[in-house]
Amino acid sequence: MIDITSAPLTGPQGPKPRKSFSRRNIFLYGTLITIALFYALPLYVMFITSLKGMPEIRLGNVFSPPLEVTFQPWVKAWSEACTGLTCNGLSTGFWNSVQITIPSVVLSIIIASVNGYALSNWKFKGADAFFTILIFGAFIPYQVMLYPIVIMLREVGLYGSLGGLVLVHTVFGMPILTLLFRNYFTSLPEELFKAARVDGARFWAIYAKVMVPMSLPIFTVAVILQVTGIWNDFLFGVVYTSPDNYPMTVSLNNIVNSTQGVKEYNVNMAATILTGLVPLSIYFVSGRLFVRGIAAGAVKG
Amino acid sequence: MSSTRPNQLFRNKSAKIAAIPMIVTALLVFVGGTIWTVVYSFTNSGLLPRLQWVGLDQYERLWATRKWLVSIENLAIYGLCMLVLVFVIGFILAALIDQKIRFEDTIRTVILYPYALSFVVTGLVWQWMLNPEFGVQKVVRGWGWESFTFDPLYSADIAIYGVLIAGIWQGSGLVMVLMLAGLRGIDQDVWKASRVDGIPTWKAYIFVIIPMMRPVFVTTLVIVVTGIVKIYDLIVAQTGGGPGISTEVPAKYVYDMMFQANNLGQGFAASTMMLVTVALIVIPWAILEFGGSKHRD
Numbered sequence: 001m002i003d004i005t006s007a008p009l010t011g012p013q014g015p016k017p018r019k020s021f022s023r024r025n026i027f028l029y030g031t032l033i034t035i036a037l038f039y040a041l042p043l044y045v046m047f048i049t050s051l052k053g054m055p056e057i058r059l060g061n062v063f064s065p066p067l068e069v070t071f072q073p074w075v076k077a078w079s080e081a082c083t084g085l086t087c088n089g090l091s092t093g094f095w096n097s098v099q100i101t102i103p104s105v106v107l108s109i110i111i112a113s114v115n116g117y118a119l120s121n122w123k124f125k126g127a128d129a130f131f132t133i134l135i136f137g138a139f140i141p142y143q144v145m146l147y148p149i150v151i152m153l154r155e156v157g158l159y160g161s162l163g164g165l166v167l168v169h170t171v172f173g174m175p176i177l178t179l180l181f182r183n184y185f186t187s188l189p190e191e192l193f194k195a196a197r198v199d200g201a202r203f204w205a206i207y208a209k210v211m212v213p214m215s216l217p218i219f220t221v222a223v224i225l226q227v228t229g230i231w232n233d234f235l236f237g238v239v240y241t242s243p244d245n246y247p248m249t250v251s252l253n254n255i256v257n258s259t260q261g262v263k264e265y266n267v268n269m270a271a272t273i274l275t276g277l278v279p280l281s282i283y284f285v286s287g288r289l290f291v292r293g294i295a296a297g298a299v300k301g
Numbered sequence: 302m303s304s305t306r307p308n309q310l311f312r313n314k315s316a317k318i319a320a321i322p323m324i325v326t327a328l329l330v331f332v333g334g335t336i337w338t339v340v341y342s343f344t345n346s347g348l349l350p351r352l353q354w355v356g357l358d359q360y361e362r363l364w365a366t367r368k369w370l371v372s373i374e375n376l377a378i379y380g381l382c383m384l385v386l387v388f389v390i391g392f393i394l395a396a397l398i399d400q401k402i403r404f405e406d407t408i409r410t411v412i413l414y415p416y417a418l419s420f421v422v423t424g425l426v427w428q429w430m431l432n433p434e435f436g437v438q439k440v441v442r443g444w445g446w447e448s449f450t451f452d453p454l455y456s457a458d459i460a461i462y463g464v465l466i467a468g469i470w471q472g473s474g475l476v477m478v479l480m481l482a483g484l485r486g487i488d489q490d491v492w493k494a495s496r497v498d499g500i501p502t503w504k505a506y507i508f509v510i511i512p513m514m515r516p517v518f519v520t521t522l523v524i525v526v527t528g529i530v531k532i533y534d535l536i537v538a539q540t541g542g543g544p545g546i547s548t549e550v551p552a553k554y555v556y557d558m559m560f561q562a563n564n565l566g567q568g569f570a571a572s573t574m575m576l577v578t579v580a581l582i583v584i585p586w587a588i589l590e591f592g593g594s595k596h597r598d
Contacts, residue, residue: 032397036411039470042426043414049429061440062430114319122316130320130327137331139527139583143555143572147341147350147565148334171326178323203315232419234534239560249421253538256425269429276422283417287410290417291478 050074050270057265073264077271082261083254090271092244093251097231097278099162100247104169105226109219112174116181117207121193131178138175146239153240160242168240169230177222184218185211217289224286225293228279248275335576342569350565359570369571372549375461379550380529382465383472387525388518390469391476396506398477399484409481413474420471424538427467428454454540457547464539464548471535472528476521483517484510519586526582530575551575 045062050073052066060067079089119127149168150159158164188211196206212219237247246254252275256268283290345355363369394412398405415423430436433452441449453463487510495505511518533552540548551571559568 028397028400028402032402032408035394036408039412039415039474042430042470045430046426057435061443062436063440111322115323118316118319122313122319124313124316124320127316127320130324133327133332134323136583136587137327139523139579140331140335141527141531141552141572141575141579143531143552143568144338144576145330145334146555146572147559147568148337149330151350152330170322171330174323174326203319228417232421234419234421234537235556239556249419249534252425253421256428257538257541265429265432265435268425272422272425276418279417279419280414283414284410287406291409291413 046269046273050077050266050273052266054264054266070266073266073270074274076264076267077255077274081255081264081267081271083251083258090248090251090255090274093246093248094274096162096241096245096251097248100165100169100237101227101230104166104173104230105223107166108170108173108177108226109222111170112177112222113181113212113215113219114207115174116178116183117185117211118203119178119182120185121206122203131182134175134178142172142235146235150239159240160245162241162245165236165240165245165247168236169226169233172236173226173229176225180218180222180225181215184215188214220286221289221293224282224290227282228290231278338569339573339576342566342573344566344569346565346569348563348565355566359566360574363567363570363574366567368546368549369551369554371546372551372554375548376530376532376550378461379465379468379532380526382462383468383529384522384525386465386469387473387476388521390473391521392480392511394473394477395480395484398481409478412477415471416474418471420532420534421538423467423471424464424535424540427463427470428539431463431466455544457544460540460544460547464535467535467539468532472525476525479517479521479524480514483514486517487513519590523583523586527579530579 041063048065049057049062051069051071052060053068053070053072056067077089078091078094080087081089118124119131149171153159153164153167158167192210192214193206196210201209231247232249233247234249234253237250241247241250252271255271341350341352342359343354343356344351345353345358398409402408431438431452431454433439433450433455438449438451441451453459453466491509491513492505495509500509531552532550533556536542536548536550536553542549542553552575555568555572555575558564558571
């Protein structure tokens with residue numbers, strides 16, 4: 001607590017407050033609010049469209065709120081919407097995405113954090129060379145490696161399965177995650193590491209008992225980064241899985257862009273929101289950590 | 302002697318074991334995969350890869366294919382517009398938000414949320430917004446402007462700009478955040494000095510602040526450009542490459558050739574061209590950033 005009573009009361013201090021309705025402020029906030037509205041508009045339109053019935057959509061305009069709220073489109077999008085011949089809605093895709101995302105996130109973070117730890121505290125000869133290749137590899141367009149990976153996965157019998165896709169996500173998550181963890185572990189005071197070594201702790205013990213407990217923020221950042229990245233992936237999903245195993249983004253695209261039948265825009269929008277819901281909730285809940293995740297990979301290259 | 306000095310290979314064993322996934326990824330997937338694709342781009346692989354050399358045939362065919370030329374043109378238009386607009390919008394937004402405004406978090410959250418959404422979701426939302434029968438066009442006509450026309454996704458000449466709107470909506474928040482981080486990293490004394498010298502704010506931004514933010518600009522540039530080259534899902538979701546072939550892009554060309562047209566050789570050649578494009582941007586950047594000073598960590 002600040003001790004208020006001891007401060008001498010000599011009247012107001014600090015710079016004179018600006019008038020809140022100066023021309024500058026009206027311009028500033030006016031511009032920012034207009035822009036913010038433009039960014040928010042699609043989310044709003046998505047949402048209200050998904051709550052309207054088709055007759056109302058045909059009559060009204062996209063910006064007007066629903067006269068009659070219906071949740072039917074959401075139900076249909078989740079469990080009945082058709083992709084070609086099958087009509088199971090998005091639920092299958094959702095569970096596939098869950099089954100893809102969880103192991104991919106866990107596996108990629110474990111591997112990358114151990115690797116980053118080895119690179120920062122246990123450097124061996126040639127380690128930096130491999131790391132440089134890894135980082136430059138992150139810039140190679142995925143298209144270049146698409147087919148060789150098809151062959152590799154076919155060789156080990158994982159092509160078309162969820163396991164194969166998990167492996168692919170782990171591989172492509174490595175550059176950014178390793179960088180993230182290496183930079184973080186390097187920034188920790190070296191004395192901690194040395195003290196643990198003096199106490200006789202070995203590689204894995206120091207990792208599990210000293211490094212991990214001290215790195216919870218960076219692990220959170222990594223989880224956010226990976227969950228949103230993997231959930232939003234489309235290309236790997238469509239290339240490395242079979243139709244039964246398609247992740248949510250792929251089934252969403254197949255539902256909305258399917259050429260058969262009458263277009264049901266309300267169902268399409270409900271499906272679109274459902275797919276965006278996971279990353280959106282992570283984003284709104286995590287806030288600053290999300291920003292830190294994207295800035296971490298970028299600002300310190 | 303040999304019993305007192307253990308084998309070099311087994312020193313620091315755990316660290317080496319921990320690095321095996323990285324080594325496999327770097328060498329087998331990144332280097333191996335890339336070399337494999339480049340090598341096979343000189344073959345006439347069709348449904349399956351096979352080593353039957355045809356020299357530069359695939360490349361000649363590629364550059365004689367209209368769909369590829371349209372793809373390249375689209376990528377150039379989209380890329381250039383995207384780059385300029387995303388930087389201008391991102392920087393202006395960052396500068397506005399940096400004015401010690403109230404509700405900074407709220408405004409930043411609203412502008413950045415599209416970045417959390419996938420390209421598929423982005424593409425589908427904007428497909429709906431730009432639908433001439435129901436979307437923006439209809440609303441404006443409903444206001445009384447009967448002849449108003451805004452249907453970028455339905456006219457081949459401007460369809461790529463419809464995609465551009467979606468791309469900017471999704472990506473400018475990222476640039477804003479990076480720029481804001483850059484602006485916050487600038488010493489307040491710089492501002493004080495420029496104020497003492499009586500330099501107008503806009504001049505201070507252009508001649509003092511932006512040059513100081515060079516590293517942030519460069520990294521942002523690399524991130525944005527590599528993102529642009531990869532653009533694929535947005536197109537698939539929003540336009541499917543249409544109308545006709547008017548919004549085709551290289552990444553989609555590669556996918557279509559490899560997995561739909563059973564023409565692997567073309568796919569390999571096209572993806573090699575993509576690799577060359579990225580290399581032309583990344584290598585000079587790497588030399589500039591890391592080449593001069595070896596001592597930086």
